[in-house]
Amino acid sequence: MSHLFPTYQRWEIEPEHASGSIIHGKDGRSYLDFTSGIGVCNLGHRPEAVERAIKEQLGLFWHVSNLFPQSIQEEAAEKLAKAAELDYVFFANSGAEANEAAIKLARKATGKKKIITFLQSFHGRTFAGMAATGQEKIKQGYGRMLETFVHLPFNDLEALKNELDDDTAAVMIEIVQGEGGIHVVHKEFIENTEKLCAENGVLLIVDEIQTGIGRTGKPFAFQHFGISPDIITVAKGLGNGLPIGATIGKAQLAEHFGPGSHGSTFGGNPISTAAACAVMDIIFKSEFLEEVTAKGDALFQLLNQELGSLEVVKEIRGIGLMVGIELTVAAQDYLTKLRESGLIALPAGEKVIRLLPPLNVTHEDLQKAVFKLKEILINQTITA
Template sequence: MSFLFPTYSRWEVEPEAAEGSILIDKNGKRFLDFTSGIGVCNLGHRPAEVQEAIGTQLTKFWHVSNLFVQKQQEVAAKHLTEAAGMDLVFFANSGAEANEAAIKLARKATGRQKIITFQQSFHGRTFATMAATGQEKIKKGYGSMLETFKYVPFNDFIALKEEIDEETAAVMLEVVQGEGGIHIGSKEFLAKTEQLCKEYGALLIIDEIQTGIGRTGEAFAFQHFNLNPDIVTAAKGLGSGLPIGAVIGKKHLEEAFGPGSHGSTFGGNPISIAAAIATMETIFQKGFLKDVQEKSAYLSHKLSESLENLSAVKEIRQLGMMVGIETDVNLPALLKELRDNGLLALPAGENVLRLLPPLTATESEIDEAAQILQSTLNEYSKSAV
């Protein structure tokens, strides 16, 4: 008997220890972890620099509330604003909280209510972020949603142009739809979306919960496309496993989030902030991001080389260390077999196998993952013949 609500379809793996790209279960079995805690452990498990920063803060204080000046919050916010090319930060505890705050900020700053998002998107599981999400399965059973969200097909500029109007507060999008199946925005679509927002006085919100903090080889994924958003949200990779989220905004939004307008008891917790600073001081270095780009190219080459001739593989989509392998096989069964063979991977969208390797994964670990994928998917390809 479990004392937990059965909200998760849990795997048969019970972790005992983890370091870098490797996870060991309670039976001593070794796994190559290409889930990174669903895009959280961007520096791998227990990175030494983050562990040291956490340990140092634990000897000072753990919590005091946001009534106090906390210099380290300013340090963390400076790293985020400089990396994103923006001005101000609000700290939350998760991606959903960050997106919830972004929605509130956009509506308050513009005085409008309508927000356009995209089919197959995922923005969280609070009521506002669930309503923002363009997947019906997320909303099933919860009754009426907030009515001010409108949804259009991703990468469809004509549909967006038909929906946007003078009542639109914001367009909210993921540059790469992670949970939706690793669907990547086209450069033309994203550029036109930004311009359309300017024409209608709507804000552009970019959800970088999964794509941010170096995941795609840039500090933030929108930087691949030279976009200039009003609001960016970050979370997952920001704290290397400690809970933290952030809303990063432009200076013109400052008045909308004045004293008493929004808050969080635990947002910007000193322990999480210490982890975030250490994480960003590593990932936002130009040399580190260049290394991620090189590893991403190597990963792309290995996957293409290993999988391109397998009938079970329909398409490989990738931006940086974020990969979607579309298949026509039973995905839960495939993921189980991969675990049996020592590789941890994730589902996404409809029949898409998702890889989110640590940004620190070595070439030999990439080789190992590609070999396991090839041998496992080869069996499915044979059975389909």
């Protein structure tokens, strides 16, 4: 009997050890991991530089609380702020906490209450995160949600224009809806959203929990569109497996997050911030990001070439190394068969196979993954 609450639908693979793009299971088999811990292990499992940074900090101190100045926090904050072209950072432990902080900051800074988000979005499982999320299945069984969250159709500019009013504190958006099915924001929509926010005194919050830290070939996905959000949130890939999240904002917001306004006992933990510094030193280099873009282009080309004509494949979409393959039928049986074949992938909604390989994945592993996908999609379609 397990003493864990059954909150997760566990897979049949129990990892024994892992390195790079490979998970070695207790069943004696090796698996090509195209989940990266759900977009967390962007440098693969146990990258040497990150492991060294963790061990070095372990030998100094593990926790002292945020009452103490910590140079490792300052270093991580500077790297994040510089990469995001913003000014201030609040460290949390997860994406949900980062989004919680962003929502609090937006309401406090503007004195307004309403937050506009979008259908199919996902912003976490706290009460504010659930309320912000545009998926009813996340909210079932929990009673009345927090008020003043409004969900609009994604990429619908007229709906946004009609909903903005004097009580709107912020528009909160994902550049690529990850859990919602790998839907990419339209350029015209996000540009006009930024403009409308500026004209109406509304803050623009970009949720980069899954898209940030190089996943799309830029430090942050919003940088593909030339916009300047007021607040962005990051987590997942920032610590490459160590728990860390961050809310990053413009300078004028600092006065609203002074002493006593918000906090987190473990936020900015020195072990996690040491890992984050090592991650950013690698991923934010221009040559590394150029490689991510090149690999993403190669993956899309190969996927379209090998899978695009299959009857079961409806659409292939995404940016960089964040890919969704929408099927005409439910994806779950295919995902099970893929694991049995040695490739681990994720769902994104009912009909989408999501690929989130490590950003330093080899071209050989990308090819292996595509041909395994092709084999399973063809064979399962024939036997379905």
